[in-house]
Amino acid sequence: MDAMEKLSREALHRQLELTTRRHFLRECRTGIGMMGLGSLLAGCDWLGGKNQAASSMSHAIGSNPMSPRTPHFAPRARSVIYLHMAGAPSQLELFDFKPELAKLNGQECPPSLLEGKKFAFIRGVPKMLGPQTGFRQYGESGIWLSDLLPHFRQVADDVTVIKTVNTDQFNHGPAQLLMHCGTPRLGRPSMGAWVSYGLGSENSNLPGFIVLTSGGKNPDAGKSVWGSGFLPSVYQGVQCRSEGEPVLFLEDPEGMDRDLRKATIESIGEINRLTHEQIGDPETLSRIAQYEMAYKMQTAVPEVMNINDEPSHIHELYGTEPGKTSLANNILLARKLVEKGVRFVQIFDWGWDTHGTGPDGSLDIGLVNKTRQVDRAMTALILDLKQRGLLDETLVVWGGEFGRTPMQENREGKQNPYTGRDHHSEAFCMWMAGGGIKKGHSHGETDEIGYSAVKDKVSVYDIQATILNQLGFDHEKLTYDFQGRPFRLTDVHGSVIQDIIS
């Protein structure tokens, strides 16, 4: 009996020795696999969204991520042209007239304005700096406009100037990210990507979100300001150029004709569709859509990006010179793109960072040159959209990532060689026109030196919420489930600026 017991125990031991770690892993693979799959799906929750709006959105998206879609309610604007003056233009020389500041010119800044504040470069006690240009009231609305904008005054009764935008970032990169992605850190989708996700693309041959840059440099925050973040990458902005090939790497390689290219893309699309049926990753759909879009763009983009065919009176209006990379050319292109059904055209123009460290970055030289580059073209844009009947359905937004201080910058405590202002986050100006925004209106008031808002303070999130509202979205409902929770452009902030909506 005892021997029998020993024998059976030994047999059991032998059997257990045969079970190796490999067996363990093999036995567990289904469980581990499911766990892995669970976390994968949590990251790309595409169809199972708990949020009503999000799930109805994904229902509408179907198999083509770029198919045109209806927003949450009837839209006042069908597309957006967003002119971002990267580097932050000085509100005190353009839109926010502060006669009191002129009287204080040259006096030392009172400590109450400096205590507990952080500045990018100002150290110690800077001197106040009055407006470096004249201002006058224009239009029936009596909006104050700077002498630096001799053309813009003609559309004074078409725009709403917002004087009290407020941000919490005083460095270019984070502030640009906050402005466009709703967070100063990387990784979130940009406004254009959200709009593209929400609306798809009206023109099946063009992407819903196009980016144009000028000024010799990309914005400091890099391409993330038009990235898609955690949204499927098909929604990211497509950067086009007004000089040379409009889109890089779009042409067929030498020796490959268009039929062969078409056949290739169709085959790849077929294989990708099979993969998507098996795995269900939305990025596969993105890939299919991107290949197909790239193929269509090969013919559509060179046509729409060509401003040579525009009549001379249009070139005269905008002050454009075909063949160059210029802000004016990009603004004219933006009009053409919107006409073709592109939902969101994002323009970045670098060079507005007027610290006073050099002539190009000074208020009396650099800023003057920059305003000359934009003044005529942005005025022409509003007039041209108006005569084409497009202004009613196109929202034009103009602004920077923050404002500039009422004090003269004194880098490292020393007087800068040129007149300039430091970064200022508490109050800056933006303007909007068209797309259901009030005409000839001024929103918000700053204190008598333009340091901070005293009436109707507007946050960056409020701007975002308002832009989405004009496109027919409730900014609280345009969400995407990622890492276990719904995300939105305005995160947990923002309210629509009702006062500027007509």
Add this chain to the structure above:
Amino acid sequence: MFNASLIGNLHPAIVHLPIGILVLAGLLEWLMLFRRFRSGAPLIPLITAIGALTAILACITGLLLESSGEYDGDAVTRHKWSGLITALIASTYFVARRKGGLLGMFPNRARLGSLVMLASVSITGHWGGDLTHGSGFLWKGMYPTGKDGSESNGSTFRPVADVLQAKAYQDLVGQVMTTKCVSCHGPSKQKGGLRLDDQSQILNGGKNGIVITPGFAANSELLKRLLLPPEDEHHMPPKEKPQLSLQDRTLIEWWISKGADFNKTVKEIGIDDSTLSILRIYQGEQATASHTYEPLVPEENVPDADPALLEKLRTQGVVILPIDPAKGYLMANLINVSRPVDSILIDMQPLSDQLIWLKLSGSDLTDAGCKQISGFRRLIRLQVDQTRITDAGMAEFSKLISLERLNLAGDSITFQGLLHLKAMKSLSTLNIWNTRISNEDMPEVFSLLSSAKIDTGGYKLPFLDTDTMIMKDTRKK
């Protein structure tokens, strides 16, 4: 260490036990009417016992909470007594319902007794709810304009005629406090021992000391709490309650810094222009101004369009979508179609009820297509700019009497064509840039369509020397 206030704070959680358990007991009592549930009868005394015990526990915690001093007034007293009575009723009921008890033998009496208990639980619970959520919380949703306008919690701000003439406390600060603070710091509830409903109470402060230092806004606890970020646990009002606006905070800061006077008018106290400009919001029209927007789609609804037809049109490249997901109206854009637009418009005819926005800009639309367009009799927006239509096609448009926006820019039409628009009473925007309408006819166009905003385009900007000049640095290096 016995911590009275901590145990008192458990009251709002514990009260739900007797409510649930006693209601369950009463419910079971009535279920005994049905034979199939009678097997549960022996449970009733036990459940009642647990219910009575938790009711007593709720009373103890409730009394401790009251002794913390944050609650006072009639509302608390009636809740307290009704709670004690409920506990008594529940205990009595249990004693009588035991085996051999008075009610145990007569199920009908037991059922009637349970009604008394249920009524007592409901009344106590409701009065407790009044304390937590504000008086009349239960009916709030039923009366859109607020039935109890006089009550502290639901009251609205009465705009003043002129801020300068208004009494600083009575008309402004007091009103802000009544609307935003008094529901927790008032006669029925005194969180932190603080009442903000009259002068002496405000100056007395709460159990942590005074809250206002007249003349020194920055040192006043009241303002500090208002200015803390909403996420801060000391921020007031608590995050989930209605918050003070920027104007409210400015008002209180100004009022305290000027000495927190309770009788004078704003003018007598003295106010600077920039603060005044902020406080102007309390004046009638701005404070009550609400935004009403013109609806983009008609009020009345229409039946949804045939989905099969929409699908068919979409495969042909027509972008056709609901304008507002809540209504059946459609917008269409024919920018992607490869077939002639005229023929696609024939296919779209069944959508005449739904289609109200139609965009054909830059398409190959001809006069033949205009006839089809006239079938969409509800059209509100029509964009036929840069197409091949002529005056002949315009004749068809005379039927589109609902049209509000019409874009004819770049079309070969003349004044003769515009004559067909005469019947469009609701036309508000008309684009006729780059058409064949002669300059001589323009005055007539404007008088013909006097109610519409007519954009003739052709905008030009003056050439300025500065447009092309580039400023150079002329300073010596």
